[in-house]
Amino acid sequence: MINQLFGNFLVKTGALTRDQLERAFETQKKVRVKLGLIAVTEKLMTLEQSEEVNKLQSVMDKRFGDIAVEKGYLTDDQVGRLLGLQGNQYLTFAQAVTDNGFMTLKEFENAFNEYQKALAFTATDMESLKSGDSDRIVPLFLPDDVEELQKEHILIAVRTLLRLIDSDAYIGRASWVSSINTKGVAFQCLVGDQNSDSKVALGFIGEDNALLSVADTFAKEEFEKVDLDSLDAVAEFINCINGMFATKVSSKTFLDMLPPIYREGSVTVTGGRMLKLPIYVDGNELQLLSTYDGMINI
Amino acid sequence: MSRILIVDDSRTSRKILRSILEDAGHEVIGEAMDGQDGVNKFKELRPDLVTLDITMPVMDGLEALRCIREVDGGAKVIMVTAAGQQNKMIDAIKLGASEFVTKPFEPDEIIKMVNKLVKVVE
Numbered sequence: 059m060i061n062q063l064f065g066n067f068l069v070k071t072g073a074l075t076r077d078q079l080e081r082a083f084e085t086q087k088k089v090r091v092k093l094g095l096i097a098v099t100e101k102l103m104t105l106e107q108s109e110e111v112n113k114l115q116s117v118m119d120k121r122f123g124d125i126a127v128e129k130g131y132l133t134d135d136q137v138g139r140l141l142g143l144q145g146n147q148y149l150t151f152a153q154a155v156t157d158n159g160f161m162t163l164k165e166f167e168n169a170f171n172e173y174q175k176a177l178a179f180t181a182t183d184m185e186s187l188k189s190g191d192s193d194r195i196v197p198l199f200l201p202d203d204v205e206e207l208q209k210e211h212i213l214i215a216v217r218t219l220l221r222l223i224d225s226d227a228y229i230g231r232a233s234w235v236s237s238i239n240t241k242g243v244a245f246q247c248l249v250g251d252q253n254s255d256s257k258v259a260l261g262f263i264g265e266d267n268a269l270l271s272v273a274d275t276f277a278k279e280e281f282e283k284v285d286l287d288s289l290d291a292v293a294e295f296i297n298c299i300n301g302m303f304a305t306k307v308s309s310k311t312f313l314d315m316l317p318p319i320y321r322e323g324s325v326t327v328t329g330g331r332m333l334k335l336p337i338y339v340d341g342n343e344l345q346l347l348s349t350y351d352g353m354i355n356i
Numbered sequence: 357m358s359r360i361l362i363v364d365d366s367r368t369s370r371k372i373l374r375s376i377l378e379d380a381g382h383e384v385i386g387e388a389m390d391g392q393d394g395v396n397k398f399k400e401l402r403p404d405l406v407t408l409d410i411t412m413p414v415m416d417g418l419e420a421l422r423c424i425r426e427v428d429g430g431a432k433v434i435m436v437t438a439a440g441q442q443n444k445m446i447d448a449i450k451l452g453a454s455e456f457v458t459k460p461f462e463p464d465e466i467i468k469m470v471n472k473l474v475k476v477v478e
């Protein structure tokens with residue numbers, strides 16, 4: 059995500075052209091290596107074990123390294139070493155930009171300092187950005203007064219979107235809203251059982267092409283427009299995110315998932331205190347809506 | 357090969373399930389969009405196997421499961437649910453559900469499950 063965030067900053071400030079940025083991303087793909095592959099070439103795991111973990115990863119909301127440790131194939135230390143070998147996204151992006159001769163490393167680092175100023179981020183924040191880990195990056199773009207559980211819900215949503223929809227997606231700054239007029243919405247509310255009065259909800263609105271990217275990729279179909287069929291696909295994607303969230307909180311509270319709701323055409327979405335997080339999917343703006351202690355309504 | 361009824365309120369999920377089942381050589385003889393519709397189609401079509409979504413409007417999957425088992429105590433029913441709904445899974449087991457699958461669908465898992473249940477039927 060850092061390559062997208064910082065790359066777009068470089069284009070905006072004129073340090074790179076859009077075309078150079080696209081070429082840098084292409085180069086970067088070649089320097090990026092999967093953890094499973096490194097584990098196999100380092101002879102820490104067999105090919106079969108790596109394939110097994112890859113398969114588990116496709117149904118679990120967990121990272122390759124976490125599953126490999128759980129299965130006893132790798133230790134935490136080994137995962138750390140492999141991740142180091144893999145090279146982080148900031149470094150591979152730096153290498154791609156400088157390898158192409160678009161910027162010198164010095165220019166690149168200076169621009170990164172400018173980026174820090176523009177975002178008013180601390181040095182610690184910048185370390186989190188450089189880590190390339192969405193779990194560390196996403197909180198930087200959320201307001202300070204987000205509840206831990208709501209943050210967890212949003213992290214799962216972004217992680218799942220990166221995994222199932224667009225690995226190049228990136229986010230903007232989130233803000234609190236109480237009501238939005240939009241076109242097309244899909245959302246789902248979760249409510250606690252008799253022992254708790256928890257109410258949370260998650261939904262998506264946004265540009266037609268962003269909603270369609272989610273629908274197309276999730277349903278493996280090509281939808282022509284944002285209608286009840288494509289929004290149903292978005293709703294099922296939300297259902298999967300919420301299932302993972304319900305699993306994560308299940309030791310504390312049982313959350314009953316209500317049937318997802320979706321509407322085509324003009325609609326006013328309200329939710330008391332809704333957090334709206336912009337997510338750029340294939341370059342189009344999607345907006346994640348999240349409530350905690352309240353439902354989303356239309 | 358078995359004759360299967362898909363009950364799910366989501367068109368997307370019905371379509372994905374149908375293609376997984378048909379690719380494995382099974383016949384999808386009907387689709388229903390909610391629990392009530394599912395019970396009616398079960399009575400009418402008498403499928404070998406039902407896939408039954410839990411989270412549905414009008415009548416949810418648990419209520420539909422109860423009705424289906426009243427019609428046929430030996431009905432083979434695979435419950436379909438998002439993750440994190442353990443309480444409902446336990447309820448479904450008490451009501452006689454045969455198996456569970458969680459969304460997003462994993463084709464190999466579903467086919468293995470269906471084939472196991474069909475063998476019991478034959």
Ligand SMILES: [Mg+2]
Pocket residue numbers: 317364365366409410411412
């Ligand atoms: Mg459903």
